[in-house]
Amino acid sequence: MAIVGFGNLGRGLARVLIEKSEFLRRTQGLIPRVVAVVDEHGAAVDEDGLDLRRLLRVAERKGTVAAHPKGKRGKSALEIIEGTEADVVFELTPTNIKTGEPGLTHIKKAMQAEKHVITSNKGPLVVAFKELDSLARRCGVEFRYSASVGGGVPVIGLAKGLLAGNEIRAIRGVLNGTTNYILTRMSKENAPFDVVLHEAQELGIAEKDPTLDIEGIDTACKITILANSLLGVNARLRDVRVAGIRNVRPEAIRLAREAGYVIKLVGVAKRDLLEVGPKLVPLGHPLAVGGTLNAVTFELDLAREITITGFGAGPQETSSSLLGDLIDIHRVLGG
Amino acid sequence: MPGQLVKVLEPISSFGGNIQSVVHRRERKTPLGRVPVTIIFDVGERVRLNRILRAFRSMGVRIIRIGEREGAVRSTVLLVGHIVHTDIRDTIDRLNELGGVMVSDLSLAMGRVGQESAARMTIAADDERRTALALSKLEKISARKKLLVIKSVEGM
């Protein structure tokens, strides 16, 4: 495999591959070999398999994988994708929801080079879901993106797997850990939005520029991906009606609580409605999860309602989804 | 199936009732294959209602629940913004203008001077259709008054 993007997730995946190598061999008969890793500065390549421990050390110390003995500064992701013998490409570069780049081009080139693709990057999925989905089919490769929605929570995998016999009527979800943390803290401390946002930034839960999270756009991206991948609609980000949480005041949270509700940023995907906004969730409702947790409820014709909850971000948690996709491809291909 | 339903509805009109809505809850079919139907109708007198109900029973229709209700469907909604400034009285009046809809409760939490406030409103409507109408009217009014509307996740 080749890993494109070696930040939080790329490194988290590398760590998990080291820790789990014996487990993967024993339980899945899978012996993953990483032949190339690339970041913005350059790449490290070894067709015999890179030593991931060493690679992690180098990347931590020097800030790029290009500083590895097998590394080369200036070697680009496209050269890696087209020029190495990897079967699977992990696309883990930053999300750009306007252009989808650089991930979009990486994914297309990988598919055209007949490589399976696993990504956590929402950008390409939001911008070109249908295009990528059909390109994968035409190229005869597997395309997986479990990590793009729900982090470690197997939202897409559950729906496409054991729930496949159901018609999904609606998907409702708390899909953004940052805003859920902020709303939970506001509720517990009766504190204003700005104060709690600042605290979340200091704890590293919110980014320096938290706009995408607090304006509800990150959740809208995930709703777009779920609508496309699970409801079979051809939805764009602009089809989602979005309201963020910036205007949710402590007074509103108090009034909600007095009536037995909490306020959560909830995304809804139905065939005829895509919406994100702060909503009243009854205390005790499965979506009333606290802290940075994510939760998704499927409304189904057979099973009625199923909710899953868990950690929506973090390198270790999210690598559960990345690894799940890898194992799934390994099985599909009869490995 | 539709033929059967039409037959079930017959006593209502033959005893002078006026059907307003029929909701066929096929998705709630019972294990024995019975399909719940919610019928809302007006009827002038109590005796006529009793006749209609008797006719239903004799046709083998099981009556699960009868509601002679006004304002039976309650929903809670929050508003955030310059609620007082944008005339909360007017917001409420315009909702009450809808038939079968009433704002039955209001709690206000004022922000500091010049700041936004929050309000919690209970809307009582005679049925779910009217609830939906009221909520969508409230959303339109709020969009114009630049208020944030926070609805319950359950009605979405």
Ligand SMILES: NC(=O)c1ccc[n+]([C@@H]2O[C@H](COP(=O)([O-])OP(=O)(O)OC[C@H]3O[C@@H](n4cnc5c(N)ncnc54)[C@H](OP(=O)(O)O)[C@@H]3O)[C@@H](O)[C@H]2O)c1
């Ligand atoms: N972190 C999470 O918990 C999480 C969860 C779910 C999904 N995601 C998504 O997963 C993706 C990766 O997240 P992350 O947290 O790992 O991000 P990150 O820490 O910012 O890492 C991004 C990596 O991509 C590299 N990169 C940027 N442009 C590149 C290019 N043109 N070619 C090759 N490499 C390039 C960066 O290289 P340099 O370091 O050299 O700049 C960096 O190694 C994002 O799309 C994110 O939205 C993250």
